[in-house]
Amino acid sequence: MGVGAETMAELKSICRQRKRRQDHKANLKISKNRHDLYADELERLIFGRKPESAADIIPEGEIVLTINVYYPATPERFSSTRPHMSLLMTGSHTLAEFKDAICCVSDLQVCGEFSNTPDVAPDFISKSSFFFFEGVFYNDMRFPECQDISKTTIEWAKARNFPPYTQAKMEDTRFMDLTIKVGFPYLYCHQGDCEHLVIITDIRLTHQSDCLDKKLYPLLIRKDRLLTQKCAVCHVFIGRWFTTHDQFAPSDPCLFCDKCFRMLHYDAEGNKLGEFLAYPYVDQGAFN
Numbered sequence: 001m002g003v004g005a006e007t008m009a010e011l012k013s014i015c016r017q018r019k020r021r022q023d024h025k026a027n028l029k030i031s032k033n034r035h036d037l038y039a040d041e042l043e044r045l046i047f048g049r050k051p052e053s054a055a056d057i058i059p060e061g062e063i064v065l066t067i068n069v070y071y072p073a074t075p076e077r078f079s080s081t082r083p084h085m086s087l088l089m090t091g092s093h094t095l096a097e098f099k100d101a102i103c104c105v106s107d108l109q110v111c112g113e114f115s116n117t118p119d120v121a122p123d124f125i126s127k128s129s130f131f132f133f134e135g136v137f138y139n140d141m142r143f144p145e146c147q148d149i150s151k152t153t154i155e156w157a158k159a160r161n162f163p164p165y166t167q168a169k170m171e172d173t174r175f176m177d178l179t180i181k182v183g184f185p186y187l188y189c190h191q192g193d194c195e196h197l198v199i200i201t202d203i204r205l206t207h208q209s210d211c212l213d214k215k216l217y218p219l220l221i222r223k224d225r226l227l228t229q230k231c232a233v234c235h236v237f238i239g240r241w242f243t244t245h246d247q248f249a250p251s252d253p254c255l256f257c258d259k260c261f262r263m264l265h266y267d268a269e270g271n272k273l274g275e276f277l278a279y280p281y282v283d284q285g286a287f288n
C-alpha cells in the first residue's frame with residue numbers, strides 16, 4: 001500500500017483510541033427497562049391530549065394540583081423516603097376520588113391464619129379512612145360500613161385543651177374548597193393505622209400542553225417501584241403465602257407463590273397435608 005511502518009503505527013494508535021472512546025460512550029448509555037419505556041410512552045400520549053367529546057374537556061380556568069403520596073410510615077417494611085406516586089388532580093375532584101386513586105398494599109392485606117381454608121377469601125377489609133388537612137378530618141362515609149375513625153382523636157384532643165379539630169366528609173369536599181399550603185405535609189390514614197404523608201407540590205392553572213381529557217384524571221404521572229419477593233421454591237412468581245411451623249419448608253417463615261403453596265401443602269382434592277400455619281401475603285411491589 002506504500003504506507004510506511006511509522007504511519008501504520010500511528011494509524012493503529014488512533015484507531016485504538018477511537019475504539020476505546022466508542023466503547024466508553026456505549027457503556028454510558030443507560031438502558032431503559034419496560035417500566036421506563038411505558039412511562040415515557042404515557043407521557044408522550046398525554047401531552048396536550050384533547051378528549052373526543054367536547055363535554056369531557058377541562059374548562060378554561062380550571063386548576064391542576066400535583067400531589068405526592070408517600071409510602072406508609074412503617075420503617076420495618078418501607079424504608080424509602082421517595083414518594084410512592086405522583087398524581088395530577090383538578091380542583092373539581094373530590095377527596096374521595098383522590099382516595100380511590102391511591103394504591104396501598106394495606107387495602108389488599110388480609111390478616112389471619114388460613115391453612116384449613118385457603119380458598120376462602122374473607123372480606124373484612126376496612127373502608128374507613130380520613131385525610132387530615134389544616135385541622136379538619138375528612139372522613140370517607142360513602143358506604144354503610146364506614147366508621148368515623150377520627151372521632152377518638154378529636155375527643156382525645158378536646159379533653160387535653162388542644163385547638164379544636166373539626167370533621168367533614170371527603171366525598172363532599174373538592175380540592176377547590178380547601179385552604180391548603182403547598183409543600184406542607186398532610187396525612188392520609190386508612191386501614192386503622194396505615195399512615196401516608198400527602199404533599200401538594202404545585203397548584204397552577206391548566207395549560208394547553210396539559211392533558212385536557214377529564215376522563216383520564218386523576219392522572220398518574222410517576223410511580224416508584226419496589227423489589228418484589230419471589231417464591232422460595234420456584235424463584236419465579238411473587239410470594240402470595242407465608243408459612244410457619246411448616247415441615248415441608250426450607251425455612252421458617254417461608255414464602256410461597258400460590259401454585260407452589262398448593263402443590264406442596266394440599267392433595268388433589270384440596271385436603272391439607274401435614275402440619276403448618278399459612279398466612280396470606282401481599283408483596284410490597286404488588287402495584288409495580
Ligand SMILES: [Zn+2]
Nearest residue numbers: 072104106194
Ligand atoms: Zn396505606
Ligand SMILES: [Zn+2]
Nearest residue numbers: 231234257260
Ligand atoms: Zn413458586
